[in-house]
Amino acid sequence: MSNYAKILLVDDDKDIALSFKLALQYEGFSVEVFDSSIKALENFRPKSFKLALIDMKMPEMDGIELYKKIRNKDELIKICFITAYDWDNDQVKEFTDCFIKKPITLEGLVKMVKREIEQI
Amino acid sequence: MKDEKAKKKISGKLSINKKNIILILIIIIILSSIGLFFFLQTTTEENIKKSIFNKFRDNKIESTTIVADHIASDLQSVMLILQGIVDLVSVQSPGAFEEKFNKILNEKLSSINKITEVNGIYFLNNKNIIKYEMLSQLNQSLIGTDLSNKNYIKQMNQSLKPSFSNGFIGTDDIYRIALIVPILSNDSSRYAGAVQVTISTEKFFEHYGNIHDVNSQFLVVYDKKGNLLAVGADKSLLGENFFNEKVQNFTNHNPILMNNTVKLLQGISGYAIYDYGRGERLTTTYPVLIEGKPEYFVQIVNPTLSLYSEINKVIIGEEVKTFFLLLGTIAAVASLIVILVKWNIILNKEVKTRTSELEESNKLLKGTNEELLQANEALKIHDRMQKEFINIASHEIKTPVQSILGFSQLLGMYPEKQTEFIDSLQRNAYRLQRLSNDLLEVTKIESKAFKLKKEVFTLNDTILKVVKEQNTILENSREREVKLILHKPNEPIIVEADNERIGAVVSNLISNAIKFTEVGEIIINVKKENSQYVLVSVRDTGSGIDQRISAKLFSKFTTTSFQGIGLGLYISKNIIKAHGGRIWGENNKDSRGGATFYFRLPLFVED
Numbered sequence: 001m002s003n004y005a006k007i008l009l010v011d012d013d014k015d016i017a018l019s020f021k022l023a024l025q026y027e028g029f030s031v032e033v034f035d036s037s038i039k040a041l042e043n044f045r046p047k048s049f050k051l052a053l054i055d056m057k058m059p060e061m062d063g064i065e066l067y068k069k070i071r072n073k074d075e076l077i078k079i080c081f082i083t084a085y086d087w088d089n090d091q092v093k094e095f096t097d098c099f100i101k102k103p104i105t106l107e108g109l110v111k112m113v114k115r116e117i118e119q120i
Numbered sequence: 121m122k123d124e125k126a127k128k129k130i131s132g133k134l135s136i137n138k139k140n141i142i143l144i145l146i147i148i149i150i151l152s153s154i155g156l157f158f159f160l161q162t163t164t165e166e167n168i169k170k171s172i173f174n175k176f177r178d179n180k181i182e183s184t185t186i187v188a189d190h191i192a193s194d195l196q197s198v199m200l201i202l203q204g205i206v207d208l209v210s211v212q213s214p215g216a217f218e219e220k221f222n223k224i225l226n227e228k229l230s231s232i233n234k235i236t237e238v239n240g241i242y243f244l245n246n247k248n249i250i251k252y253e254m255l256s257q258l259n260q261s262l263i264g265t266d267l268s269n270k271n272y273i274k275q276m277n278q279s280l281k282p283s284f285s286n287g288f289i290g291t292d293d294i295y296r297i298a299l300i301v302p303i304l305s306n307d308s309s310r311y312a313g314a315v316q317v318t319i320s321t322e323k324f325f326e327h328y329g330n331i332h333d334v335n336s337q338f339l340v341v342y343d344k345k346g347n348l349l350a351v352g353a354d355k356s357l358l359g360e361n362f363f364n365e366k367v368q369n370f371t372n373h374n375p376i377l378m379n380n381t382v383k384l385l386q387g388i389s390g391y392a393i394y395d396y397g398r399g400e401r402l403t404t405t406y407p408v409l410i411e412g413k414p415e416y417f418v419q420i421v422n423p424t425l426s427l428y429s430e431i432n433k434v435i436i437g438e439e440v441k442t443f444f445l446l447l448g449t450i451a452a453v454a455s456l457i458v459i460l461v462k463w464n465i466i467l468n469k470e471v472k473t474r475t476s477e478l479e480e481s482n483k484l485l486k487g488t489n490e491e492l493l494q495a496n497e498a499l500k501i502h503d504r505m506q507k508e509f510i511n512i513a514s515h516e517i518k519t520p521v522q523s524i525l526g527f528s529q530l531l532g533m534y535p536e537k538q539t540e541f542i543d544s545l546q547r548n549a550y551r552l553q554r555l556s557n558d559l560l561e562v563t564k565i566e567s568k569a570f571k572l573k574k575e576v577f578t579l580n581d582t583i584l585k586v587v588k589e590q591n592t593i594l595e596n597s598r599e600r601e602v603k604l605i606l607h608k609p610n611e612p613i614i615v616e617a618d619n620e621r622i623g624a625v626v627s628n629l630i631s632n633a634i635k636f637t638e639v640g641e642i643i644i645n646v647k648k649e650n651s652q653y654v655l656v657s658v659r660d661t662g663s664g665i666d667q668r669i670s671a672k673l674f675s676k677f678t679t680t681s682f683q684g685i686g687l688g689l690y691i692s693k694n695i696i697k698a699h700g701g702r703i704w705g706e707n708n709k710d711s712r713g714g715a716t717f718y719f720r721l722p723l724f725v726e727d
Contacts, residue, residue: 019526084518
């Protein structure tokens with residue numbers, strides 16, 4: 001059941017976005033990908049995604065800003081940050097406890113996504 | 121400015137005035153000290169003079185008393201002898217036992233003559249006629265001489281007591297005094313005659329002191345009337361009365377002397393200091409008291425000149441001593457003042473030096489403090505930049521690593537997409553390589569291990585190659601509508617440089633231009649600037665240089681892009697600098713906008 005959950009993926013790095021999407025699709029998830037926050041927000045439909053994976057560092061609008069906007073539209077969606085940054089997570093902990101730290105193996109990514117969805 | 125100068129002038133004058141005032145004060149202090157010293161000195165001298173003089177005076181008063189007592193005692197002795205004769209006569213009348221009587225009388229006469237010289241002892245009958253005499257040596261006989269007219273005889277007849285006469289001129293023309301003792305009848309009521317001696321005043325009184333020299337201490341003796349019995353001042357005055365015109369003229373009517381003498385004649389002893397034209401004199405007086413009654417009066421006159429010359433000798437000696445003492449003291453004080461003033465000058469200098477040193481060190485401290493603050497600020501900025509760099513670097517490294525990791529795993533899942541994945545793998549591997557190259561270059565620059573691999577090559581070829589590579593990347597991405605245009609020079613441009621690194625600089629400038637240009641063209645121009653330099657420019661029509669970073673465009677970690685680490689221009693600058701060239705960038709001023717980056721390189725010159 002959970003394998004059919006719909007996932008929103010936002011990352012300005014197209015290669016990463018593609019590799020994550022393919023890996024998740026391979027596991028049976030339905031993944032909608034955007035390479036910019038603006039596009040993602042424009043196309044966001046509330047209650048259609050179980051989980052959102054958002055890159056933190058993006059041009060135009062960063063991950064935290066996008067988080068707030070999505071949260072305004074959808075109270076139930078589980079949101080995880082993807083980050084390649086080495087900073088400590090204090091400033092984003094108030095938003096979520098879910099962090100996907102790059103680099104991560106695709107198995108690791110899938111495992112983490114499954115666990116997050118099961119917790120919902 | 122004029123005001124300030126005027127103020128300075130005024131303050132200068134004031135300080136000079138201050139100095140003058142201090143100088144004047146010092147002079148006043150010295151002068152008043154000397155004045156005070158001399159005042160004290162004079163007062164002291166006066167006191168010494170007075171004290172010496174008073175001693176001298178007291179001494180003279182005492183000696184006058186002694187002289188007067190001596191005279192009194194001698195006169196009394198004569199009188200006692202006469203009394204003895206009278207007693208003898210009372211028992212036996214003269215003439216009886218003449219031989220024995222005469223013998224005794226002779227003895228008495230020689231006793232008197234031992235005291236003072238007399239002509240003889242004369243016996244008067246009750247009619248005051250000399251009836252008997254005992255003469256000394258060959259003196260004239262006075263038997264039969266009537267003395268009843270003599271005042272002292274008349275007085276003696278009335279008082280019936282022994283008496284001392286005033287001065288009178290004797291029958292021998294010598295000025296004399298007489299000592300007479302009455303002979304009374306057996307019942308003591310009747311005058312029966314008298315015994316007398318007359319004494320030459322000059323001869324008598326010269327025993328007791330100088331009565332001849334006016335210029336040294338001399339003796340004056342008066343009788344009760346003020347007649348001069350002995351006078352050292354002038355012999356011609358002998359027998360004259362003090363109050364007479366002659367004596368008064370001699371003393372110039374000196375009131376002090378007059379007063380002194382009047383009192384003396386009243387029996388009051390004392391002293392007087394006066395000058396009647398012959399120099400200052402000190403006169404001491406004392407009456408000749410016989411049985412408590414003043415009979416004659418002694419005046420001892422002392423010219424004070426010799427006394428003062430003695431005093432002055434002593435005082436001048438003292439003055440010389442004190443003068444040298446004062447001189448020494450002044451010299452000592454003066455040298456002390458000089459030392460103090462010099463010391464003060466030295467101290468002032470020292471204080472000035474210290475103050476300026478302090479000011480200097482304060483300035484230095486301020487400077488150092490500011491430098492420290494700046495350094496601290498710089499350190500903080502550096503620290504922040506380091507953290508930022510680590511974040512950016514880790515992001516930049518992890519991003520391609522993530523893709524490589526992902527696609528290499530996906531190869532197994534989607535074998536049909538192998539070609540596509542391999543392209544992605546390659547692209548990310550290149551990206552990682554470029555990144556690691558940049559980091560390595562920066563490390564070399566920072567550690568001064570940056571070395572060029574110089575070779576002689578044609579710059580045209582290198583630039584063409586880079587442009588082709590960038591064009592390929594641009595075509596592959598198919599995202600931007602940007603055209604690369606290369607304006608090649610007609611001639612080959614030869615440089616001696618690090619081929620790979622110059623290529624990297626050109627590549628960096630072009631990829632930067634692409635990054636910031638969505639639509640438009642990038643023109644790469646290569647031309648000889650002059651015989652020494654070639655100028656390469658990369659001109660775009662993009663967003664231009666962000667004002668916020670234009671100042672530190674060529675510093676480390678300067679980027680506004682979301683791709684890249686901000687090291688490209690920093691590395692480029694260091695490469696061009698190492699070649700002895702220059703790199704810079706500026707926003708275009710025409711309507712199309714964008715920016716142009718230039719670098720200038722020295723041309724290869726064959727020796």
